[in-house]
Amino acid sequence: MANFDEVYREPFERCLTRFRDQLTPTRLRDLKRDGRVVIDNFLGRGWALALLQEMRWLHGQGLMRPNETQFSHPNGQRLQFSKPNIFEVDLHDDSIRNRLPEMNALFHQEALVEALAAAFPEGLRLARGTQGRTLKLQRNAGSGGCFPLHYDNPGPPNKRALTCLLYLNPSWKEGDGGEVCLTPFLQKEEAIAPLLDRLVIFRSDRVLHRVLPCNAERFMLTVWIDSPDVNPPEESTLRISRSQLDDWLGFCEFLRNSPVQRVLSRGVYEEQYEQSLRDCMAGAEGYEEMLDAHRSLVSGLKKNRALHGIIERLRQTAALADLS
Numbered sequence: 001m002a003n004f005d006e007v008y009r010e011p012f013e014r015c016l017t018r019f020r021d022q023l024t025p026t027r028l029r030d031l032k033r034d035g036r037v038v039i040d041n042f043l044g045r046g047w048a049l050a051l052l053q054e055m056r057w058l059h060g061q062g063l064m065r066p067n068e069t070q071f072s073h074p075n076g077q078r079l080q081f082s083k084p085n086i087f088e089v090d091l092h093d094d095s096i097r098n099r100l101p102e103m104n105a106l107f108h109q110e111a112l113v114e115a116l117a118a119a120f121p122e123g124l125r126l127a128r129g130t131q132g133r134t135l136k137l138q139r140n141a142g143s144g145g146c147f148p149l150h151y152d153n154p155g156p157p158n159k160r161a162l163t164c165l166l167y168l169n170p171s172w173k174e175g176d177g178g179e180v181c182l183t184p185f186l187q188k189e190e191a192i193a194p195l196l197d198r199l200v201i202f203r204s205d206r207v208l209h210r211v212l213p214c215n216a217e218r219f220m221l222t223v224w225i226d227s228p229d230v231n232p233p234e235e236s237t238l239r240i241s242r243s244q245l246d247d248w249l250g251f252c253e254f255l256r257n258s259p260v261q262r263v264l265s266r267g268v269y270e271e272q273y274e275q276s277l278r279d280c281m282a283g284a285e286g287y288e289e290m291l292d293a294h295r296s297l298v299s300g301l302k303k304n305r306a307l308h309g310i311i312e313r314l315r316q317t318a319a320l321a322d323l324s
């Protein structure tokens, strides 16, 4: 089987110190404070185009595979489906990675995680080494391909701490769709266009997001960085005291910054989950099961009267934030 052997279209330098220069103290502060940051011209055009060229080549060789989405139905079943129009490759597969020089180098470098670690001097240790991260290449064939609302780290035993999305679409234009839509809890939704060399970084355990239906072929890659410090027991279960509820704004602020929001999000964003699932999966195998799983999680939440009341109030807060 062949290796990538094309001439790169534009000259570039693989400059790993660039990561540290791009992740300025201000951007790292934003990531820590807001849980997310967007950086344009992250690698420089030539380097980003080289990655795109390798990904296009891989697709041309027929080596990208249909997406595999696994999820647990609340009834205990483990299920696996494919999102229509989404094709992926995990670079832990060395039979693929070794054919792609720039992807291989990106997979092995430690400079990105070293630079990101400076944002979290205490509290969040980022894993080093290739076993502590995943690099996934993704091609969206257009024709409506998208991702429903989700957290990249839905809870234990997942170890993902940071999600880094690098977009590789030099000719993206308004109307092509495929924006990544961040819905930070109880805050205004942000639709981000998948432009060439744009890096979006966020905390995997607390930034709800989806991808809008895409009408044009779209390429991107994701780096997930693990941490041994995500998902401690107190962040997977919700305990609410009366005094917390007396200070509603304080309670909302706590949830905005805490992964515990994941316990409530399907209730707070009930319709948005359903709509995004419909956009992504309607007519495809697995749609009914995913919708059913979502609805039974929501009705489980609503069975608890106190929780139901809190969710109703949070829905109003979320709706107001989205209007602002």
Ligand SMILES: O=C(O)CCC(=O)C(=O)O
Pocket: 138, 147, 152, 165, 179, 180, 209, 210, 211, 220, 222
């Ligand atoms: O395609 C994107 O922009 C993001 C994909 C995503 O959310 C994921 O793979 O978890």
Ligand SMILES: [Fe+2]
Pocket: 150, 151, 152, 209
């Ligand atoms: Fe995601």
